Amino acid sequence: xxxxxxxxxxxxxxxxxxxxxxxxxxxxxxxxxxxxxxxxxxxxxxxxxxxxxxxxxxxxxxxxxxxxxxxxxxxxxxxxxxxxxxxxxxxxxxxxxxxxxxxxxxxxxxxxxxxxxxxxxxxxxxxxxxxxxxxxxxxxxxxxxxxxxxxxxxxxxxxxxxxxxxxxxxxxxxxxxxxxxxxxxxxxxxxxxxxxxxxxxxxxxxxxxxxxxxxxxxxxxxxxxxxxxxxxxxxxxxxxxxxxxxxxxxxxxxxxxxxxxxx
Ligand code: FE2
Numbered sequence: 001x002x003x004x005x006x007x008x009x010x011x012x013x014x015x016x017x018x019x020x021x022x023x024x025x026x027x028x029x030x031x032x033x034x035x036x037x038x039x040x041x042x043x044x045x046x047x048x049x050x051x052x053x054x055x056x057x058x059x060x061x062x063x064x065x066x067x068x069x070x071x072x073x074x075x076x077x078x079x080x081x082x083x084x085x086x087x088x089x090x091x092x093x094x095x096x097x098x099x100x101x102x103x104x105x106x107x108x109x110x111x112x113x114x115x116x117x118x119x120x121x122x123x124x125x126x127x128x129x130x131x132x133x134x135x136x137x138x139x140x141x142x143x144x145x146x147x148x149x150x151x152x153x154x155x156x157x158x159x160x161x162x163x164x165x166x167x168x169x170x171x172x173x174x175x176x177x178x179x180x181x182x183x184x185x186x187x188x189x190x191x192x193x194x195x196x197x198x199x200x201x202x203x204x205x206x207x208x209x210x211x212x213x214x215x216x217x218x219x220x221x222x223x224x225x226x227x228x229x230x231x232x233x234x235x236x237x238x239x240x241x242x243x244x245x246x247x248x249x250x251x252x253x254x255x256x257x258x259x260x261x262x263x
Contacts (some may be wrong), residue, residue, distance in 0.1 A: 010204025119155025
């Protein structure tokens with residue numbers, strides 16, 4: 001069993017390159033299930049729309065996760081209520097539209113749980129992530145409620161992400177971080193069998209600052225003056241992780257970082 005997780009998709013070019021390339025990648029790499037963090041996939045670089053979600057699904061994405069930008073395009077609030085393949089962080093305040101956890105059936109008939117969480121450090125206010133994680137593992141068990149569990153932890157700092165990785169070790173198949181748009185090189189299998197990568201990185205314009213044009217961001221940082229910060233143009237990087245799973249235990253046997261540049 002092989003899962004592909006792709007990091008934050010940014011803007012139209014990130015979205016279209018991913019959609020164009022995914023079907024052949026799935027075939028070539030024999031991928032059984034695809035999860036994408038899509039919270040920045042709108043052409044503006046924040047939020048996502050029903051139309052974008054449908055493009056992802058028709059290219060072979062199975063689940064779309066998100067984070068702090070999920071509500072930035074308003075039509076998603078209604079769409080998420082009826083589309084269980086889009087998740088928002090489970091520890092958002094209730095009632096928030098949509099869900100933060102769902103169980104899906106893979107093409108090869110396994111049950112896969114996907115949980116979306118958001119960090120508490122340097123992020124907008126939400127429920128305590130460790131409390132939410134604790135409640136989750138008290139309620140759901142790997143190989144009892146699902147065959148595999150993937151956790152997308154949308155957070156800013158590496159220490160909090162590392163801690164969540166270890167918290168779920170042995171209880172999840174994969175814990176992968178998103179949000180910073182910068183891929184880390186710490187892919188590993190934790191001692192009790194959970195694959196971990198602190199941040200999956202971005203699917204978006206390579207020559208950029210987190211997917212945005214360099215000059216306006218530099219100007220804003222140098223002057224603290226407000227700026228429009230358009231999504232950058234040019235070659236797109238596709239980053240994420242490919243995880244191989246032992247279907248008997250639900251634990252990971254391999255994790256490979258994905259980092260490709262597409263012109
Ligand atoms: Fe984010």
